[in-house]
Amino acid sequence: MKTDTIAAIATGLSNAGISIIRISGNEAFHIIDRIYRSKKGNKILSKENTHTIHYGYIVDQDVVVDEVMVSIMKAPSTYTREDVVEINCHGGIVVTTKILELVIKNGARIAEPGEFTKRAFLNGRIDLSQAEAVCDIIQAKNELALKNSINQLRGGEYEIINYLRETILRDIAYIEAALDDPEHISLDGFNQTLFENLENEMQLLKKLIQDSKNGKIIKEGIKTVIVGKPNAGKSSLLNRLVGEERAIVTEIAGTTRDTLEETINLNGITLNIIDTAGIRKTEDVIEKMGVEKAVKFASDADLIINVIDSSTELDEDDEEILELIKDKKAIILLNKSDLDSKINKDLIKEKTKHPVITISIKKNTGIDELENQIKDMFFQGEISLHEDIYITNERHKEELNNALQSLKLVKQSALDGMPEDFYSIDLMNAYEALGRIIGENVDEDLVNMIFKEFCMGK
């Protein structure tokens, strides 16, 4: 049974600086006691004075994970008016998420969007006049989390989760139909089918959990979007970075009508690169959809690479793109430097605050400079990963584990010879856990399935 102690990464996730993991709730000290070791190994933080900071290590069963500073704050003089522990670690994506995982494993759950603030408010910590702002934050964060939750699942994983839900629900419906209408539907021999299904479901879940541990389940990395006018060389850039002919490159403007996506690794930094359709005013319906999509991607991106064809004059479409990315992290590439340049680099620099690099994708010049620029921006913390991505991943992992645990209970109950109505409850718990990953509401699913699949009643 999970307690109501919550945890989250309180700082943005990047490879630079320090990250803070915050824990709040009555289990906070219990949890830190289990994963903290002082230098001499004799300090127990729950016994220390409130509002003190302690040097030491976070350990996972005696293996040191990181060297940290831990602040302890006992209720009620804390932000949430609950016991609060903050772990200041060395940052770095791997270490920070590893510590968060440890905290979860030891009894906390991932905080819901805005939950620290919500608790602070409900415990009377935040001034009433701020209520409206708090409400807005919660709604906004929740919307983002919901979007992330689904957006970040790879297509295949989404289908597996749906498949799992479907098979689990079918088994529940069978049991429930038989319980409701024992004279029409018999459960004789059903356990055999159930065991087979359970094995299959548990295998799939284990695979998903493994994948999520490897970070494969979500599209992680810096969301990088390549934008530009048609035929500026966006697809060529993607191919060059990926090192293979992935995008179709032609002379005809507007070839990339949809979006292409690739993951590349740049000296340890993962980039999730999306090539988009060229942005221009167009009457072609399909191309128009591509353009709209490109604009949307650009607005969600961590980093934008704007490719400009320097062999033609800067036109209205170029200006529009520059305007679109004005407030984003972006790099401007003046491509086709092998041809006669019609655009002055200084002219562009006047129009934008973003770094401008002259490049020829065809001749492979300036690519190094681009790569260095991206690295600099990352290590200086100018661009960073969405912490939400990791949070989402943790949340998924938690729910996948919940589902697996529930199915294990089902199996155990069945082996113990418990009647079917006992384990249909755990089947339902598994179904609900999976539903939370894809943001589905359970409500009338079961009743609908029963009536769809079984001929019930008088």
Added chain:
Amino acid sequence: MSHVYESYDVVVVGAGHAGCEAALACARLSLNTIIFTISMESVAMMPCNPNIGGTSKGHLVREIDALGGEMGKNIDKTFIQSKMLNVSKGPAVHSLRAQADKQEYSSSMRKVLENTPNLTLKQGEVVEILTEDNKVTGVKTYSGGIYPCKAVILCTGTYLNARCLYGDTITYTGPDGLMAATQLTESLKAMGIEMYRFKTGTPARIDKRTIDFSKLIEQPGDERVKPFSFTTNPEEIQKEQVSCWLTYTTPETHDIIRANIDRSPMYSGTIEGTGARYCPSIEDKVVRFADKDRHQVFIEPEGNYTNEMYISGLSTSLPEDVQVAMYRSVPGLEKSNIVKNAYAIEYDCINPMQLKPSLEFMNIEGLFSGGQFNGSSGYEEAAAQGLIAGINAAMKIMGKEPLILDRSEAYIGVLIDDLVTKATNEPYRMMTSRAEYRLILRQDNADLRLTKKGYEVGLIDEERYLKLIEKENQINNEVERLNHIVIGANKKVQDLLKQLGSTPLNTATTLADLIRRPELNYEVLASIDPDRPVLPEDVIEQVNINIKYEGYIRRQLKQVEQFKKLENKKIPDDINYDEVPSLKEEARQKLQMFRPISIGQASRISGVSPSDISVLMIYLSQLRSSKAKQEE
């Protein structure tokens, strides 16, 4: 000409299963009560299936009884066969079902009504609800009689604008050819009440003498009958039972149906009402489950007074000639004669969203309703709502808090919460799968869950209450004792375990631990438990269940604890959702419509997201603090 008659505290409209419970509850709580029925012959009538109880419905009957209602007692007096369903499953889904002698059931209930002090039974049709400033002031009957009152409970069942259909035959009557009520709907609409039109159906009744029983499979009752009512002495109801019978449809039956499907008003579009998926007509089953080559048909006696047999599973609205051919294609019914045709019935009911969990209308003070009128189906669902509506009308008049059972307390709580919180588009039937906390909502412990509440309300007398307290103590003491008795691995114990097919002990253990083994139970361990006190059957049952399923029950109780937290966060009646910042528009509209009484209820409304709930909680805490400040 209208005439004003003496005034009453409560007027109940309709004397079906809901109306009877409502009227009895009010009268027993000393309120001056009058109940109107269209016909005295239709009091507690069972116009469809001849049984009470069944899966999850049996739970409802036990709960009604635990709260001081009448249905359980009445079926105990009038059953002709009884069976506990699902006995091979867990105790939570055991369900009692009894075949009733329909006429006996009806006349026995009528006798109870007629002899209850403070209760007037009157034949007549109520055509109008009288109100002043959205507050009930009385009712008006067809003949112009005006009865002033403080509260009205509408239990009109399937009578409002009813019409019965089979083939192209339409009669404008209620069930069993009784008169329909044709005027009340207009009065309700004029009050701003939103009406639905639902549909249900019933199979034919067949003359017993024309059935070839040699072709049917006999379905006898249980050897030992368990009563529905906690007040009935089991010894007094053991009696000779009659059997039900099982047969199956044939491919020929299905061919007849398919060949005539266009003559069913369901398929020709004549029927406008929405039917329920769980009680489909046979034509529905044949069309929707085309791969099934046969369907079960249960043949059940309507009572000892008649030769009529109820043909369960063959409900239809096909025309009369098709019905005859179809029924005769079923083994055992080849020469059968139909006494009463099968038919579909359409009727007006309300969108139950307009009700509070107390079953009072949100917008009309003093107007309550229960039963099929609220969009449910089934005798038991009706009786449960009737009882709650009756109790709450009485509480209102007496100036007391309403009785609202939540989803963790009773199936009745699940039933009413579903009705008033979830949008329904078909007649609502209780199902065990709807009760998320069913491990603790068992039929065997309904008294332990609810009789105290019945006592507080005033429907349970002191004697019954004290008996319950005694039972509670006996259970607790015995469980405690078993948890502490240590059994050593001696020869007597090992022999017994061996004999019972259970693994021998390695070390000493408690008796409770032994009871937990699937192959063992309380009773079989008697010989190694010499200090065992003599306890009644029902106490032993509770001890056994509480110990055997302790782990599961504890987990469920933890879930209930979480659930209660939100349930206990009340939302004030006068909340203005327009003032709650940041609510999503859909959530705002839904909350405005459903007007939930608690955060828990709000969270169950579809379209209200968890973040909307967070926002609402913040708003409420803000509201509380600012109120507290004002008072300072």
